[in-house]
Amino acid sequence: MNLEEKLYASIYRIRRVEEVVCDVYPSDKIRSPVHLSIGQEAVSAGVCEALLPEEAVYGTYRSHATYLAKGGDIRKMIAELYGKDAGCCRGKGGSMHLIDPAVGALGGSAIVATNIPHAAGHAYADKIRGRKRATVAMFGDGAVEEGVFYETLNFAALKKLPMIFVCENNSYAIHSPLLTRQPLDNISARAAVFGIPTEIIDDGDVFKIYDAVKRAATAIREGKPGPFFIECKIYRWMEHVGIGEDWKFGYRTRDEAEAWLEKDPVKVCGALIDEKRRAEIEKEIEEEIRDAFAFAESTPFPDLKELYTDVYKN
């Protein structure tokens, strides 16, 4: 696959997995809150495609997209959403904590911003052991209101850590718009004061996101000092948690969303690929998804004794 095809496949997979999650959700087979990335796929796709499998991404509770884009096992993901023993967390993580260490998808936190210093710790370990590879912290615009965000920027800049901060700015924290929470819409500028190179991609263009991350990751792999900061403006199409749209509740308007809905990454990226080739990619992904949900349906729940396993690691 060429780059266009890879990015399209990544975006399409995220979109379709989440659409099928929406279809299944009313059956109550997924008994777990889901925070969907529909409309935001370009960020995870662009970021993860620019990384090597051994490069880690620490994500958020909106974790499906990052997990899938990083190459997380789709069967294990859907089994996890179903609460099954074959899930990536054996039914003990759920939608917000998808993880696949084999491909560097290092989980998500339901406590906003807590994952940011984990990426710094991961990068610090690489730095002192002389491994030249990038680690990514992904977080939203709400996370930059937490103290730990600034603490981590400070330390990462101080130690020149080989990491990339990626702010997925969808401009809402649950139902609160950014400018009701922050005095200025200038997240990147706040990173810049620590002497960190910053970049803003304000239109959700997956190629620009890919390119920015690729440049930063390449610099790190060449041994140049980090960190880097990339802000990706994007828009959440669905409600904060759950499978519905939420225009009717009045905290934001459909008009505001219109420009973003037109930039639907599935359509924009899909249009760049030859129709026949696109149909092949889609067919293959549909088959993956069908297989993953069938697997999740048929595989068993954890044994009751699992309640007590893994509290401590031997």
Add this chain to the structure above:
Amino acid sequence: MAERIISYAQAIQEATAQEMERDESVFVYGLGVDDFKGIYGTTKGLLEKFGPDRLFDTPLSEDAMTGLAIGAALNGMRPVHVHIRMDFLLLTVNQLFNIAAKTSYMYGGSLNVPIVIRSIIGKSWGQGAQHSQGLHSLFMHIPGLKVVAPSTPHDAKGCLIQAIRDNNPVMFVEHRLLHLFHGHVPEESYTTPFGKARILAPGSDITLVGISYMAADCLRAKHLLDETGIKAEVIDPISLVPFDWDAIMASVRKTKRLIVVDTAWLCCGATAEIISGVVERLNPGEHIEMKRMGFAPTSCPPTKVLEDAFYPDPASIALAAYAMCNGGKTDWTPTYKEEKEIAEFRGPF
């Protein structure tokens, strides 16, 4: 061969140096670890030996610095994060409770967080309300954390080595005054297993369980009690999570009396947990007299006259034991002189 006698602080330093030597994934960091005081000497010499990548001072960012340990541990390291006062741990609990404690379980055992959090409880010379707290019970409450609080130099070394090698987050609780204690510590590397209490002194009339520095005060109380003929058995649990219930139960079944003394408050604390654990294990009809002692239910006042009354001490522990062994009578006054490490302690730290 003569026993080698070193201080608790030296034992911590030696354990750290030996583990850093043995395992390159071990690094040590925290506020002031590389300064000329070296956390009461516990981190002295490590910078020269292991370099600034593996022994480093940090910004005043306890939250992010705790997250740093977690991320480094997920990437194969074994970090030791040092806090010169336990009170500062309150700036770390989000990372410890929500992430470190839950990683192994929440990720179905696919990841784990081998980190050690060293913290030091302060006491005396006017430490005041925010430099004196014993907060270990908060950490005991959370599944996924281990909590150890050794009282002797020997066990401090063995426990720290065990903690560094453990595959889980371990809260390593020290006490400022214990750092000054000397005792027999073998030079070679060894581990003290978690979940195994140590009987510091045998006795038959009453069991005194002392946590951290209170183990030392319980031993002193035992000596005060000698003149009354009461033979106290003194136990240092060493490890609070996991806890050695067998050792405590065997002792109380022998003595039929138990006092648990903590360098912390009583409410929802380690003493409450230990007493209720003993009660749950009693057979029908089995009766043990029990009492717990700890901080007064106030903040710690710095002025000496109130500070002295805030803490249990060997005399108050001995008197409580005497009363328990004599049907509540208090017709005995222990001869007690303030201990050297308190009388001679000078700050500012």
